[in-house]
Amino acid sequence: MRLLRCGADAVLVELGSLTEVAAARALLAGLPDVVDLVPAARTVLVSFRPGSPSVAAVRPLLTSADLSVAPAVTGRPVVLPVVYDGPDLELVASTAGVGVDAVVALHSGAEYTVAFTGFAPGFGYLTGLPPELHQPRLGTPRTRVPVGSVAVAGEFTGVYPRASPGGWRLLGRLAAGAEPLFDPHRTPAALLAPGDTVRFEVTG
Structure with missing residues (x-):
């Protein structure tokens, strides 16, 4: 996993599989002040409200989590x-x-x-x-x-x-x-x- 800052209020998370993407997306969705989550085949871009302290929480949240299992997602x-x-x-x-x-x-x-x-x-x-x-x-x-x-x-x-x-x-x-x-x-x-x-x- 690699994290890249995208400006002051967004982070691009590079991952190894679709399963890791799904798991990371579900975890990041629970952070305060998230305004956008953009998953792709091997990345998730998470954007926060300007000035949000949640930007600093991305790394500890993901490094302490098991991303090998995608959570169940309820969609339409x-x-x-x-x-x-x-x-x-x-x-x-x-x-x-x-x-x-x-x-x-x-x-x-x-x-x-x-x-x-x-x-x-x-x-x-x-x-x-x-x-x-x-x-x-x-x-x-x-x-x-x-x-x-x-x-x-x-x-x-x-x-x-x-x-x-x-x-x-x-x-x-x-x-x-x-x-x-x-x-x-x-x-x-x-x-x-x-x-x-x-x-x-x-x-x-």
Whole structure:
């Protein structure tokens, strides 16, 4: 673990795993004067109210804690309807050594947790992907991935909240009428937040 000061009122905590990130995030959330917590794959940025003495409490809190076990987090349940007709579905099946139907069953049968968000507004990195579906990114990223594309890469699955370049393997797309992952006119604008649970429901 390494701690880096980010200005007078924030600390970036560098950690070794997603489990440590989740554990550190839960502990830091309990400190007084926290105004923002931003988890990522191996870091947590914690920001405090200006002048808060809690900045000095970050190191002793984390160094005295066991970060090897992530605490249970109660998030909102989210169900996303998916049409599994993505252009990389057969590639994923071939790489996994299973049939296309098995890919769909594995992906839709798991329950996922939003570990952190990033890349684009509303994009959630979801953990809980069955090991058989852990896949490398494409060798050549696409210049445009359609909005609502459901994809996998490494240990994560996720949904593209808007059209953008991307190198994840595409399994399908959100069904018509599905709630958008990001809507600036909605409160909150992002559908997914760290700690939420997600299931994908086969549609069409």
